[in-house]
Amino acid sequence: MKGGVITIGNEILKGRTVNTNAAEIGRVMYFSGYEVFRGIVVPDDPQEIAYAFRECLNVCDVIISSGGLGPTFDDMTIPAFAKAFNLDLKLDDYYYNRIKESFSRLGLPMTEERKKMAMIPENSTPIENNVGSAPGIECTIQGKRVFILPGVPAEMRSMLKVIGKKIKLSDSFYSEKSIVVKGIYESTISPLVKRIMREHGNDVYIKTHPGMENGVSVIEIEVSAKSKREDEAEKNAENVLKEIEEECRKLSNP
Amino acid sequence: MKGGVITIGNEILKGRTVNTNAAEIGRVMYFSGYEVFRGIVVPDDPQEIAYAFRECLNVCDVIISSGGLGPTFDDMTIPAFAKAFNLDLKLDDYYYNRIKESFSRLGLPMTEERKKMAMIPENSTPIENNVGSAPGIECTIQGKRVFILPGVPAEMRSMLKVIGKKIKLSDSFYSEKSIVVKGIYESTISPLVKRIMREHGNDVYIKTHPGMENGVSVIEIEVSAKSKREDEAEKNAENVLKEIEEECRKLSNP
Numbered sequence: 296m297k298g299g300v301i302t303i304g305n306e307i308l309k310g311r312t313v314n315t316n317a318a319e320i321g322r323v324m325y326f327s328g329y330e331v332f333r334g335i336v337v338p339d340d341p342q343e344i345a346y347a348f349r350e351c352l353n354v355c356d357v358i359i360s361s362g363g364l365g366p367t368f369d370d371m372t373i374p375a376f377a378k379a380f381n382l383d384l385k386l387d388d389y390y391y392n393r394i395k396e397s398f399s400r401l402g403l404p405m406t407e408e409r410k411k412m413a414m415i416p417e418n419s420t421p422i423e424n425n426v427g428s429a430p431g432i433e434c435t436i437q438g439k440r441v442f443i444l445p446g447v448p449a450e451m452r453s454m455l456k457v458i459g460k461k462i463k464l465s466d467s468f469y470s471e472k473s474i475v476v477k478g479i480y481e482s483t484i485s486p487l488v489k490r491i492m493r494e495h496g497n498d499v500y501i502k503t504h505p506g507m508e509n510g511v512s513v514i515e516i517e518v519s520a521k522s523k524r525e526d527e528a529e530k531n532a533e534n535v536l537k538e539i540e541e542e543c544r545k546l547s548n549p
Numbered sequence: 550m551k552g553g554v555i556t557i558g559n560e561i562l563k564g565r566t567v568n569t570n571a572a573e574i575g576r577v578m579y580f581s582g583y584e585v586f587r588g589i590v591v592p593d594d595p596q597e598i599a600y601a602f603r604e605c606l607n608v609c610d611v612i613i614s615s616g617g618l619g620p621t622f623d624d625m626t627i628p629a630f631a632k633a634f635n636l637d638l639k640l641d642d643y644y645y646n647r648i649k650e651s652f653s654r655l656g657l658p659m660t661e662e663r664k665k666m667a668m669i670p671e672n673s674t675p676i677e678n679n680v681g682s683a684p685g686i687e688c689t690i691q692g693k694r695v696f697i698l699p700g701v702p703a704e705m706r707s708m709l710k711v712i713g714k715k716i717k718l719s720d721s722f723y724s725e726k727s728i729v730v731k732g733i734y735e736s737t738i739s740p741l742v743k744r745i746m747r748e749h750g751n752d753v754y755i756k757t758h759p760g761m762e763n764g765v766s767v768i769e770i771e772v773s774a775k776s777k778r779e780d781e782a783e784k785n786a787e788n789v790l791k792e793i794e795e796e797c798r799k800l801s802n803p
Contacts, residue, residue: 300562300590306756308554308585310575311725311771314568317590321564331562333597336554336571336588343587350604366736367757368743398736408739427759428736447759471565482620482652482682485662489622502560503621505681505701517565 296464298329299351302336303344303362303372304446316361316451320444323459328467329357339369345379348441356439357462359455362446364429366408372443373414373432380436382416387430390421394428422457426450433458470528472536473517476543480512481505487542488516491535498522499535516543550718552583553605556590557598557616557626558700570615570705574698577713582721583611593623599633602695610693611716613709616700618683620662626697627668627686634690636670641684644675648682676711680704687712724782726790727771730797734766735759741796742770745789752776753789770797 300320306312314336321331333351337343344363351358363372377384390413395405412429415421422431422442427450432443442458444451476484481503488501504515516539520531554574560566568590575585587605591597598617605612617626631638644667649659666683669675676685676696681704686697696712698705730738735757742755758769770793774785 302588305585305754306758306771307572308575308588309579310572310577310585312758313572318561318564318567321562323564325563330592331559331564332592334556334562334588334590336590338584338586365757365759367739368746369756398734401734403734403737406736406740408736412736426761449761480652480655480657482660482662482666483657485621486660492622500559502623503619504560504566505619507680507703517560 296329296356296467297332297354298324299332299355299358300324300334301347301351301358301360302334302446303339303347303360304336305338305369307336307362308338316446316448319448319452320359320361320455323455324357324359324462325469327459327462328464328469329462339363339371341371341375341378344372344375348376348379348436352437352439352441357442358439359442359444359458361444361451364412364431364443364445365447366412366428370411370429373416376432376434376441376443377416380416382418382434384414384416386410387413387415387421390415390430397428422454424450425453466523467521468523468525468528469519469521470525470532471517471519472532473515474536474540475513475515476547477508477511477513479514479543479546481514483546484514484516484543487539487546491538491542495531495535499531501535501539550583550610550721551586551608552578553586553609553612554578554588555601555605555612555614556588556700557593557601557614558590559592559623561590561616562592570700570702573702573706574613574615574709577709578611578613578716579723581713581716582718582723583716593617593625595625595629595632598626598629602630602633602690606691606693606695611696612693613696613698613712615698615705618666618685618697618699619701620666620682624665624683627670630686630688630695630697631670634670636672636688638668638670640664641667641669641675644669644684651682676708678704679707720777722776722779722782723773724776724779724786725771725773726786727769728790728794729767729769730794730801731762731765731767733768733797733800735768737800738768738770738797741793741800745792745796749785749789753785755789755793
């Protein structure tokens with residue numbers, strides 16, 4: 296099963312904000328058993344938001360977006376999403392009252408901007424926001440699950456925790472382990488990595504992350520193993536890592 | 550003019566690595582005068598890499614990618630890009646000899662994996678890598694400029710510095726300034742932001758970044774101003790920020 300991650304916001308595109316949301320979402324998807332397959336970042340623009348959802352729906356089974364759920368003029372993810380998939384927007388009484396009350400307690404009136412946060416597309420379920428005002432949205436489109444989360448990291452994170460359990464696949468597990476080797480070049484290890492991956496078929500993936508420390512090559516070798524059983528994924532990753540460690544020792548001391 | 554940012558690598562999608570490259574590239578594009586319009590992250594997969602370039606070429610004038618230029622089996626950006634746009638790959642003698650010599654100095658032979666890094670698509674110009682082995686690539690496709698950089702941040706960064714000057718638009722400048730206001734809610738400021746933006750037309754953009762500190766609302770208000778002249782962009786951003794500051798003061802002490 297494939298996962299797609301959408302990030303909405305000019306601040307991400309122009310690099311004012313580093314996209315930690317996408318990394319956190321990818322992490323949760325991966326450990327929920329999904330192959331994270333596509334990431335799209337779009338500006339606060341309804342057409343581009345629609346584009347991102349369509350492109351991810353083409354290839355992914357689960358899509359999680361973050362950004363654009365607040366009260367400002369450029370928070371437009373929900374209306375753009377609703378329009379793209381012909382969903383009516385409806386005022387959710389529960390959230391309307393909740394938002395009204397929370398601002399009322401601060402001596403502030405209900406305004407159009409605050410009301411906007413209680414507008415929910417039809418056939419959708421709001422996701423509780425325990426940190427801020429705007430609820431998230433869960434919706435099924437073309438048989439695929441879409442989760443729309445706020446961009447504020449603390450709000451996003453609180454919802455992501457719940458979603459991770461919700462989307463967890465019961466027959467797909469990943470395990471990820473790594474070692475660091477020094478004094479060997481990536482291009483030296485490369486044929487070895489290729490051979491070991493071929494021997495293990497599609498269930499093991501090896502990635503090397505090269506670096507330098509004081510002029511000495513330092514490589515992190517990362518092994519991801521996939522299995523229908525959690526303990527098997529763990530064990531496979533461990534075994535492959537041991538095999539690589541052994542081979543690297545031979546390369547260092549031929 | 551629009552800019553597109555492509556990131557290639559499973560490690561980014563699954564959140565093992567936070568996409569700081571995309572942020573750094575976006576930053577450079579933005580301050581070179583471009584509207585950063587689209588970001589795509591794809592796995593180490595030739596079809597998906599081709600997809601990313603095609604999707605960005607549809608809407609962007611300048612595209613910068615990072616990732617997938619090294620010696621390992623899953624470094625496939627250059628061959629995938631070349632295949633997607635029917636470009637032959639040619640061995641670059643200068644880079645072949647350079648890579649050969651640098652490994653020879655370490656007592657290591659030239660291998661297929663190392664040779665791979667000297668393969669350059671036709672109609673392309675290699676970009677000097679002062680930090681690692683694999684050169685970057687500059688190529689014009691459909692009249693648009695494409696830059697293909699390595700994923701290792703230090704290598705990417707050294708090339709990006711040069712590219713930033715190369716792509717700098719002489720008639721497009723951005724200035725970005727911000728202030729932090731406390732004790733006012735984003736939904737309170739929202740109508741004010743909308744009004745000021747409308748008054749200034751398309752050349753000013755205001756974005757609010759909400760947060761909380763010890764139960765008190767803290768908002769960073771960020772003003773971006775665009776102009777054909779650098780000093781004008783600066784001045785516009787400053788003036789709008791002053792206007793907002795004044796209005797916020799009124800909101801706090803009505």
